[in-house]
Amino acid sequence: MSRKLQNNLFYASVGIAVLICSLILLFLFGIIIWNGLPAISLDFLTNSSTEFGASGGIVYQISGSILLVIFSALICLPLALGTAIFKSEYLKNEKAHKWINTLIYSLNGVPSIIFGIFGLIFFVNLLNMGISWFVGSIILSMMILPTVTLSAYQSINSIPTVYRETSSALGLNKWQVICHVLLPQGFSGAITGLLIGIARAIGETAPIMFIATAFSGVQLPSSFVEPVLTLPTHILALTQQATNPAALQNAWGASLVLVMLVVIFSISALFIRLRHQTISKR
Amino acid sequence: MEQKAIKPNLSVVGKTLKEVIQIKNFQVWIKENHILANIQLSIPKNEITCIIGPSGSGKSTLIRSINRINDGISGLNIQGEIIFNGLSVNDKDVDVAQLRTQIGMVFQKPCVFPKSIKENVLFGIQHLKNLSKLEKLQIAEEHLKTVSLWKEVSHRLNDKAISLSLGQQQRLCIARTLAVKPEVILLDEPTSSLDPVSTRAIEEMMVKLKENYTIIFVTHNIQQAKRIADNLIFICDGKVIEQGPASRIFSCSTNPQTKAYLRDEYCDC
Ligand SMILES: Nc1ncnc2c1ncn2[C@@H]1O[C@H](COP(=O)(O)OP(=O)(O)OP(=O)(O)O)[C@@H](O)[C@H]1O
Numbered sequence: 001m002s003r004k005l006q007n008n009l010f011y012a013s014v015g016i017a018v019l020i021c022s023l024i025l026l027f028l029f030g031i032i033i034w035n036g037l038p039a040i041s042l043d044f045l046t047n048s049s050t051e052f053g054a055s056g057g058i059v060y061q062i063s064g065s066i067l068l069v070i071f072s073a074l075i076c077l078p079l080a081l082g083t084a085i086f087k088s089e090y091l092k093n094e095k096a097h098k099w100i101n102t103l104i105y106s107l108n109g110v111p112s113i114i115f116g117i118f119g120l121i122f123f124v125n126l127l128n129m130g131i132s133w134f135v136g137s138i139i140l141s142m143m144i145l146p147t148v149t150l151s152a153y154q155s156i157n158s159i160p161t162v163y164r165e166t167s168s169a170l171g172l173n174k175w176q177v178i179c180h181v182l183l184p185q186g187f188s189g190a191i192t193g194l195l196i197g198i199a200r201a202i203g204e205t206a207p208i209m210f211i212a213t214a215f216s217g218v219q220l221p222s223s224f225v226e227p228v229l230t231l232p233t234h235i236l237a238l239t240q241q242a243t244n245p246a247a248l249q250n251a252w253g254a255s256l257v258l259v260m261l262v263v264i265f266s267i268s269a270l271f272i273r274l275r276h277q278t279i280s281k282r
Numbered sequence: 283m284e285q286k287a288i289k290p291n292l293s294v295v296g297k298t299l300k301e302v303i304q305i306k307n308f309q310v311w312i313k314e315n316h317i318l319a320n321i322q323l324s325i326p327k328n329e330i331t332c333i334i335g336p337s338g339s340g341k342s343t344l345i346r347s348i349n350r351i352n353d354g355i356s357g358l359n360i361q362g363e364i365i366f367n368g369l370s371v372n373d374k375d376v377d378v379a380q381l382r383t384q385i386g387m388v389f390q391k392p393c394v395f396p397k398s399i400k401e402n403v404l405f406g407i408q409h410l411k412n413l414s415k416l417e418k419l420q421i422a423e424e425h426l427k428t429v430s431l432w433k434e435v436s437h438r439l440n441d442k443a444i445s446l447s448l449g450q451q452q453r454l455c456i457a458r459t460l461a462v463k464p465e466v467i468l469l470d471e472p473t474s475s476l477d478p479v480s481t482r483a484i485e486e487m488m489v490k491l492k493e494n495y496t497i498i499f500v501t502h503n504i505q506q507a508k509r510i511a512d513n514l515i516f517i518c519d520g521k522v523i524e525q526g527p528a529s530r531i532f533s534c535s536t537n538p539q540t541k542a543y544l545r546d547e548y549c550d551c
C-alpha cells in the first residue's frame with residue numbers, strides 16, 4: 001500500500017467517525033425539535049401543569065430543575081476548589097495522590113440510582129428530612145463533584161511553577177498566592193467542569209426521584225425541606241401515559257425545553273469563562 | 283539631597299562600607315547531591331555584585347537560598363547561615379513573606395500575570411487596602427518611570443501585560459519588584475531571553491538602581507559582568523573560586539581557574 005493511499009484511508013476513516021457522531025447528534029436534536037416544537041407556546045412555558053401534565057404547562061418543572069442544579073453547583077464549587085487546591089498545593093505524598101485519584105474516579109463511577117438510594121436511606125430515613133429539593137441538590141452536587149474537582153485540579157496544576165515563585169517572591173504569603181493566582185485559574189477550570197456536570201445533572205431522574213421531587217401539585221418551594229417538580233421526572237411521568245397523545249406531545253415539549261436549558265447553561269458558562277482571563281502557556 | 287552627595291565618598295573611603303548580606307559556611311544538598319559547598323560571601327550595600335560561573339554550578343541555587351524561594355524543593359537540606367541585616371534568614375521564626383518584601387527577585391523569563399499592565403506593577407502591594415486609586419496610579423507611574431517604560435505604556439496602562447514585548451515585560455517585572463520597595467534585588471539571568479537592545483537598557487537601569495538598592499545579578503555573560511559589576515563572584519561546581527572587586531578580578535586575577543574561565547568561558551573544576 002502506498003503511503004498516500006494509507007494517508008487517505010486514515011483520513012477517510014476519521015472523517016466517517018466524525019460524520020457518524022454528528023449525524024447521531026443531528027438526528028436526536030432533529031427529532032426532539034420536530035416533535036417538541038408544536039407543543040411549545042408561551043402558555044406551555046408559563047402555566048402550571050394539570051391532569052398530571054397532559055394539559056397545562058411546565059413552569060414549575062423548569063423552575064424546580066433550575067433550582068436543583070444551581071444549588072448543587074453552589075454546594076459543589078467550594079468543595080471542588082478546596083480539594084483541588086489541597087491536592088495540588090499541599091499534598092506532596094505520591095501514594096496519597098493515587099489514593100485520592102482512586103476515590104474521585106470511584107465516586108464518578110457510582111451509578112446514579114445508588115446516589116438516589118443513598119439519599120433516601122441517609123437523608124430521608126435516617127436524618128428524617130422528608131422529601132426535600134435541598135437534599136436533591138446535595139445528592140446532585142456529590143454526583144458532579146468528581147468532574148468539577150478534576151477539571152479545577154487540572155487547571156491549577158497546569159500553572160507553571162514560576163507563577164507561584166514570582167508571586168511568593170513579591171512577598172505574598174501562601175494564602176495570598178492561592179487567592180490571587182491559583183484560585184482565579186482554578187475557578188475557570190471548575191466552571192468548565194460545572195458546565196459538563198450540570199448538563200449531566202439536570203437530566204438525571206434516578207438520584208432525585210425518591211428524595212426531592214413530587215409528580216404534581218407542587219409550586220415554588222418556600223423552605224429547604226419541600227419537594228419540587230423537575231423536567232426529567234415530569235418527562236418520565238408523561239411517557240408512562242404515552243397512550244394519551246396530548247401527554248406524549250407534552251413529553252416531547254418538555255424534552256425540548258430540557259435540551260434548551262442545557263444549551264443555555266453551556267453558553268453562559270462559556271461566557272463566564274471567556275471573561276475570566278487565565279494564565280496561558282507560552 | 284545632601285545625603286546622596288555624601289554616599290559615593292563614603293564608599294570610596296571603604297571603611298564604612300556596609301555589608302547587607304553575609305553568607306557563612308553555607309551548604310546545600312538536594313537529596314543526595316551536594317549542590318553548594320562551604321560558601322563564604324559578603325554582599326556590599328548599594329553595589330552590583332555579579333555572580334558568574336558555568337551552567338549547573340549552583341548560581342541559581344545560591345541566590346534562591348537568599349530569599350528562600352528554594353524552600354519548596356523536596357529533599358532540600360541546608361547548613362550554615364545567611365545573614366541579612368543581622369537577621370539569620372533561615373531562623374524558624376522568620377516571616378518569609380516579610381523577608382521577601384525586603385529581598386526582591388526577578389526571574390530569567392519575564393513572568394507577567396494575566397492582568398493589565400497597571401495591575402501587574404501593583405501586584406505585590408495589591409493587598410494594602412488603604413491605597414486610593416490615585417495613589418496606586420502614582421506608584422505605578424513612579425516605578426514604570428524608573429524602568430523607563432512609562433513613555434511606552436502610559437497611554438495603555440489597562441492593556442493586558444502579555445501584549446508587551448518580552449523586553450518590556452521584563453522591565454515591567456523589575457518595576458513590579460521595585461514597587462514592593464525591597465532593599466536588595468536578586469536577578470537570575472534576567473536578560474538571557476532578551477534582545478541586545480533590551481539587554482543594554484536593563485544593564486543601564488541596574489547601574490542607576492544601585493544608588494538606592496543592593497543588586498545581586500547572576501549572569502552567564504562575562505561581557506555583561508564586565509560592563510556592570512562592582513564586585514564579582516565566580517562559582518564553579520558549588521564552590522566559590524574567587525570573589526572581590528570586579529576591576530581587580532578582570533584585570534589581574536591570579537587564580538588559574540578564574541583566568542581560564544574569563545578567557546574561554548570554560549572551567550574544569
Ligand atoms: N529542584 C532540583 N532538584 C534536583 N537538583 C537540582 C534542582 N535544582 C537544581 N538542581 C541541581 O543543582 C545544581 C545547580 O543548579 P543551579 O540551577 O543552581 O545551576 P546554575 O548555576 O544556576 O545553572 P544555569 O547557569 O544553567 O542556570 C545542578 O546540578 C542541578 O542539577
Ligand SMILES: [Mg+2]
Pocket residue numbers: 341342343470
Ligand atoms: Mg540558573
